[in-house]
Amino acid sequence: MTAPARTLLVEDDPTVAVVHRGFVESHPRFVVVGEARSGAHALRLAAALRPDLVLLDLHLPDIGGLDVLRRMRLLPGEPIDVVATTAVRELDSVRQAMAGGVVAYLVKPFTSAALRDRLDEVWQRREDLRRARDMLDQDEVDTLLAGPRPGTTAPPKGLSGRSRTLVQEALARLCGPADADASAAEVADAVGMSRVSARRYLEHLVGEGRAQVAPRYGATGRPENRYRPV
Numbered sequence: 001m002t003a004p005a006r007t008l009l010v011e012d013d014p015t016v017a018v019v020h021r022g023f024v025e026s027h028p029r030f031v032v033v034g035e036a037r038s039g040a041h042a043l044r045l046a047a048a049l050r051p052d053l054v055l056l057d058l059h060l061p062d063i064g065g066l067d068v069l070r071r072m073r074l075l076p077g078e079p080i081d082v083v084a085t086t087a088v089r090e091l092d093s094v095r096q097a098m099a100g101g102v103v104a105y106l107v108k109p110f111t112s113a114a115l116r117d118r119l120d121e122v123w124q125r126r127e128d129l130r131r132a133r134d135m136l137d138q139d140e141v142d143t144l145l146a147g148p149r150p151g152t153t154a155p156p157k158g159l160s161g162r163s164r165t166l167v168q169e170a171l172a173r174l175c176g177p178a179d180a181d182a183s184a185a186e187v188a189d190a191v192g193m194s195r196v197s198a199r200r201y202l203e204h205l206v207g208e209g210r211a212q213v214a215p216r217y218g219a220t221g222r223p224e225n226r227y228r229p230v
Helices: 014-025 039-049 065-072 091-099 112-131 138-146 161-178 184-191 195-208
Strands: 005-010 030-036 053-056 081-086 104-107 211-217 223-229
Touching: 005 014, 005 039, 005 112, 014 030, 014 112, 030 039, 039 053, 039 065, 053 065, 065 081, 065 091, 081 112, 091 104, 104 112, 112 161, 161 184, 161 195, 161 223, 184 195, 184 223, 195 211, 195 223
Parallel strands: 005 030, 005 053, 053 081, 081 104
Antiparallel strands: 211 223
C-alpha cells in the first residue's frame, strides 16, 4: 500500500492550525509531519522533513507566503506539492501563486469537505505520476498537466469525493492485473461501508466512464452486477 502523503502545515494562527490539522488527519491518505508559524520556519522544516505536501498560508509574520513558495521551489530533491490556504484573494496574488506552481488555492475560511476534495485531487495526481512510465506520449502528458482526470464530475448529493476515491482504489485492488471483477458487496467489505452505498459509488464510477458493469448469472439464475475498472 502506498504510504500516506507527508504534510507540512504553514499557518501563523495556532487556533487555525489546530483546525487544519484535524481536517488533514481526517483524510486516510495524508498525515501531518510538522507545523510552521513563520516563513523562515517553514523553509527550515521543508528542507529537513522533505514533505510531500505543504499547506501554505500567504500571510506570514516574516516572509510573504509567495516568497516562501518561490524559495521552496529552489530546494533540492523532488518538487513539493503546495496548496495555498489563505484569506488573500487579490487577483495578482492568485496569479503569482499559480505561476509559482500551487496545485490548489483555498480561500479562508473553508470547510473540511472543501479541503478533502483538494486532497483527493492531490492524491490522484501523485498516483498518476507514480504509475507513469519514464517516456510519455502526448495524451499522457496532457493528462498529467490537466490535473484531475477529464470526465471527473462532482459526486451526486450525499456522496463524497473522498469515499469515491476509496471505492475506486478498492475496486482496482480487488480486480488486480488479472482483469477480474468484483461485486458491490465485496467492495463494501473492502472499504468498510454498506453495500447500498458502495453500489451507488460504483454506479457513479460507471457513469464517469471509470468502471464497467456486467451481470453475472449464478446457480439460482438471478443476476449479480459485477464491476471492473476501466
